[in-house]
Amino acid sequence: MTPAIRPLVAGNWKMNGTGGSLAELSAIAAGLSSDLGQKLDAVICVPATLLSRAAETLVSETIDLGGQDCHVKESGAHTGDISAAMLKEAGASHVIVGHSERRTDHHETDELIRAKTETAWKAGLAAIVCVGETAAERQEKRTLEIIGRQLLGSLPDNVRNDTTVIAYEPVWAIGTGQTPTADDVEKVHAFMRSELIARFGSEGAKLRLLYGGSVKPANAVELLGVSNVDGALVGGASLKATDFLAICEAYRIL
């Protein structure tokens, strides 16, 4: 019997946040210093420019910090890029890799995301590996084909549940207010779980599978209550402490 998986609610601030936003981060940390924080893990992936200050601000241990991407190389002549080691030194424990906004805008391939995941691990970061189908792929009823390809193409061989988190984010649900039905989320997460167990055995059964794409306080209980959903990757609703904590509150009920 696989032990219960401890939920993870991750926030992705994307390209939002300056010094004044650290007050929201402190409010999230304060909100999770209560008994609520015993029920889940939380990571906030702030812009890299805020990481060091965020780490200094967060005197409590109730939340971890993450980056939103890292270069595949450990260092070198890559103007404007950020290495996994830089994120780690600045206070990150996690890094998102393969977010659909990078797969699309920066033409990131499964192969590159797999290599970035290994680079993140080498720097001591856990990778939150994103997969998700586009609206066109959904229309063509290719969701499971796409998720299967991305899932297994983007993951190195030796994944562990303490170094790797998977986030299923249907691209058409990101920032749109639309979400799949709970049944559709269940189908994809059950498929991911079976694929991961088939490839990684018992470790595949322990990986946390997050859902992301318009998660809000109003739909959190429904979406987070779906089997094989072990948490959420939250964009817009993570920018306000009240909304992010309201999503976390779902775990008082679930």
Ligand SMILES: O=C[C@H](O)COP(=O)(O)O
């Ligand atoms: O990384 C977060 C996802 O892109 C979801 O963003 P969203 O909650 O604003 O739809």
